[in-house]
Amino acid sequence: MSDAAWPAPPQGSCTLPASVEAEVAILGAGIHGAALARELTLRGVTCALVDKGEVGGGTSQWSSQLLHGGIRYMLTGDIRQMREGLAERATWARIAPRRCRWEAFWMPHRYWAEGLAHRVGIGLYDHWGAERPGWPAGLSLGHVPKEAFLADPRGVLGPFRGATAYADLMTWDRELTRDLAASSEAMLLDFHEPEGFEQGDGGLKLLHLRDRRDGSARQLRARRWVFALGPWTDGAMAQWFGETRKRLRLSSGIHLWFDAVPGCERPWAIRRPKGRILFVVPRDGLLQVGTTEREVEDGWVPILEAEREELFGALEANLPSLPWREMLVWAEELGVRPLVAATGATTHLSREAVLERHARIPNLTLVLGGKLTTARALMDRLATDLTGLRCEASTTAPLRLWDGQAAEIR
Template sequence: MGQDRTTDLFIIGGGINGCGIARDAAGRGLSVCLAEKGDLGGATSSASTKLFHGGLRYLEYFEFRLVREALAERERLLRAMPHISRPMRFVLPLCPEMRFDTETPAARLLRLTMPWLRGRRPAWMIRAGLWLYDHMGGRNILPGTQSLALAGTPEGAPLQDRFARAFEYSDCWVDDSRLVALNARDAAQRGAEVLTRHRVTDARREGGVWQVTLEDSETGTIHRRSARALVNAAGPWAGEVAGLAGDHARKARLRLVRGSHIVTRRLFDHDKCYFLQGRDGRIVFAIPYEDDFTLIGTTDADHPDPATPPVCTGAEAEYLCAFVSDYFRQPVGLKDIVWRYSGVRPLYDEGAVSATAATRDYVLRLETGGQDGGAPLLNVFGGKITTYRRLAESALEQLSPHIGKRATPWTAGAPLPGGDFAVDGVGALIDGLSTDFAFLDARTARRLVRAYGSDAREILAGARSIADLGHHFGAGLFEREVRWLMDREFARTARDVVWRRSKLGLRMGAEEIAALERWMRMNT
């Protein structure tokens, strides 16, 4: 049985919300322990659409507070992590003849006041929404919306001829899995204890503190920790964790929504994303991905329970293929898919009619324990990746009075590890790395900077030839990088490395990944 330790904060869940709270708390001088039953970001936080965005479509549901907060965060986050995020332009083709069956609040209002529109999203309505999008949250780095005539342009080339006009606006791309890992790494550097592959089996209030029991899933060792406050950031499992901690009433507050994505070979020859409107009123993104691929998603479908692994079903894959084929000249079919993935989004349940309409806003519920001793429990429900930092600040604002420690918020201007350079400085970093480590091929140099930023030099420190990087596992992945991921970023398996810390699984063969797994087991 592990040694008993007392912390200010015990966090259950190693997704973006849990790791964001751990980083913020550790930076305020609080003692923190975080437990994740699998790998960091191993569920919802590695299965997103990879975007920092305000949520243009949420304006239709009048979620102005959520959109405003998310828009304000975009550039703040971009400055803090210019290696793993970047500005991206989004092309929204206009299709005047398209009819919609959507029943959003905005659509219902239009039907009542202007019935001749008959459910369409007209160009003026989209432009009005984009004007709000440009001005609600403040914008200094990202360019504003503009109109495009598509004929003869790179943006129009992959689209069918019926698409003559489009709007183009700004949002940001982000590597979601690396975002989680870097928050966890920064938290650990500031003193937090981060325990992956540790499942919490019991949590109860005793003597005014939380007593938490957890099991190491690899060794079976039982550990105990005590903490002044407990944070339930378990994502899809937040309802079960709330029940485990005695808050049985909270289980019903989650709506589990499955979002599925497909990845195909590259469908167009530019670096902009397409925002596509479906005949059913839904939207799908087609995003440049990992240089040679296109990411398409997402679906919205209710998911039965967190114990059922999410998979991109055949029907969902066919839906996404048909969706983009309605726009692109070259139809996309199941044969074109090189990878598919799915994640479960734990949305706060407000009784929305459809999964698409369910709010993406976060809700924090603080329970102080009453007669059980007063040790607080903070349940985290919902949320989206763009607002994770503000969620963490709000969590600490609620918890601080109950644990007797207050500190000034600090994360707004603090870069994540490797992100201590200007937003437009990626190119210079790549050029410098290629010059000083001339044995690297261009793809590997670019990937290392995009993944590790200024830390890429530390990974390569002292290397004078490719042999100095150690064993080559394939696709430009060398022993030196794998050891860094194991020592600094909590990677334990080949899957952690090739599908979360990187996406090299798209380029490596099954035998190469198996060899990496064997090496990691031997060198743990």
């Protein structure tokens, strides 16, 4: 695991005692770990949330920042996964309205038959995703009028002849993860480095931790353990338990942030070869574009120059009216998606998740794969399995805001 993924901790120290205990210990304070902490709290179960960095500070802050059903699943035929995502999209709109924003995405087409296929497929997508709490009355879906399409700078000079609009939900993934943690009563052990486990007949008993802020030692005891480590799972299992089996394959994608372009008001989703989608999204006063995709070996990797070049080439081929190479790049990100291991190209691997009960450690569950949109539903299922308790409030209870964030609600 590269240390470059873990920035230096802040000043100060943890106020918890040197020895703490919880019913469930969660390692990994990304979207899945934070969602599980909320689910356990809703069920009245004590838990501890442990991370080497900060809450939402890893790959959960470098996603596409979309809560979506997966328009690409219309192309792959994975209708079940798409409909699950659409249902969860509505749940997020209910429980986190201050961290979500509905948008009408434009998917452009190059010729008449492609436009017809888009209208049929997108029509089904919006029909199955008709539950849209808080949908703005000013946004329209379906066929984009020609005058509106040509008024967008991206609609001229390029290969596209029109577009179809579909609904999806944009979010701020880091803030959403933090709000999930704030909606729990978990003992937060952020900036804590795991140094070793003690095991007994029933599995894991105790974890030795080192506070990265002041170097102090801490012990965590728990009856059940969940590793929600995202792309770092395989490396951690090798380091802590000497396991060499690869459970995941990692797929990276990059995002570049440009100056905003006048007239580019709607987010675009452009179909590319191999089932990929090129997003060009105006947000937060900038223009976000991405993503390319390659398989990587670590949970944090640098962006390759070839990836930037491939993305610039795609932008120039599809949207030649904008001077992409002359525009200032304000920021660039590379997110790594953990995909459940299988053969074939990562572009064709499912984004579904697996909850694996460890074969040798009976009180350990691993969260493998998954995505932002369905994290709550997956952790609802895991919490029910761990506790035997269902919780209807999971889909309705509003999230609390992370401390200090109230003035930054968008």
